[in-house]
Amino acid sequence: MTDPPLLLLTSLADGDKHGYAMMEDIAAFAQVKLGPGTLYGAISRLEEQGLIVPLDSDDRRRPYRLTAAGHAHLREQMARLQGLVKVGQSRLRHA
């Protein structure tokens, strides 16, 4: 799974994070190193879609939070991926 928006949503699923924290988290759980351009491209797109929101911060590093729509979208995508994994595993067993 290397889709940056989905990686971001997954990262934010366990709590609010700013950009650098998201990059570190994604590198840890998915072994994917997102560049800053890719990361902020995904952030701006998800914000436009209302799946994440920026939080107020005194720091220049603004944290982001998953919205209710973001949670729903992530659940939907996870269910889809689970279905895909099941099919893949089943076919590999019978191959």
Add this chain to the structure above:
Amino acid sequence: MRRLLNCAMRLYPREWRERYGEEMEALLEQLEPSLATGWDLVLGALKMRLRKQSVQITLAFGLLGTVLAGGLLWWVPPRYISEATLIQQGGADQAALTNLLASVMPKVLSRRALSKTIQELDLYGEQRKVEPMEDVVETMRHAISVSQMTGGAGLIVRFVYPQQQRAQAVVDDLVRRLLEENLQSGRAQTLELLDPPTYPHNPIFPNWRAMFATGVAAGLVVGAVIARWRALRLG
């Protein structure tokens, strides 16, 4: 290297930098500068610029639609219609008029009569170069319309052609021949010219307003769809 990253940041659209620039700079300060990071920033800036170009893409396609409509207008020959009105002397009589038409129209629209008109007025020049006269005459027959007025009060003779003067001249010729055949038929009822052949100032086709409006609208719709598709694809 860090200066190069700052230069790459300037490639982003201004409004995007105003919104995300500060936090992105904070992020870059925490990263080890590298070529890969610089390249990622350049690609990100390019994607953002393309996303922000949706309006320009839509407008460009709107303009393209207008140009295509203009080209089509220039390429498609216009069609003008001239018409004349004949009335029956002695009042309306539909049955008599129908009988008269059945008698005289085959002569008026005969191959011989129409061939003569085609040659005298030099009609369908391009078509005559490549097609036999029989086909050209058939084309002319389709462009001629002789219809009865309500209740048999008279006739309306029409002809459609790409040139105004020739459209009018053909209707004039048809009317003259109709009146001659009517006299020679020896029937009691006779036709009389009420309105002489009109000179068509405006073409009946194409309608340039409708074509331009369609071109602009179609271009804008296609442009909006493409811009949306690009935005989704580029993320």
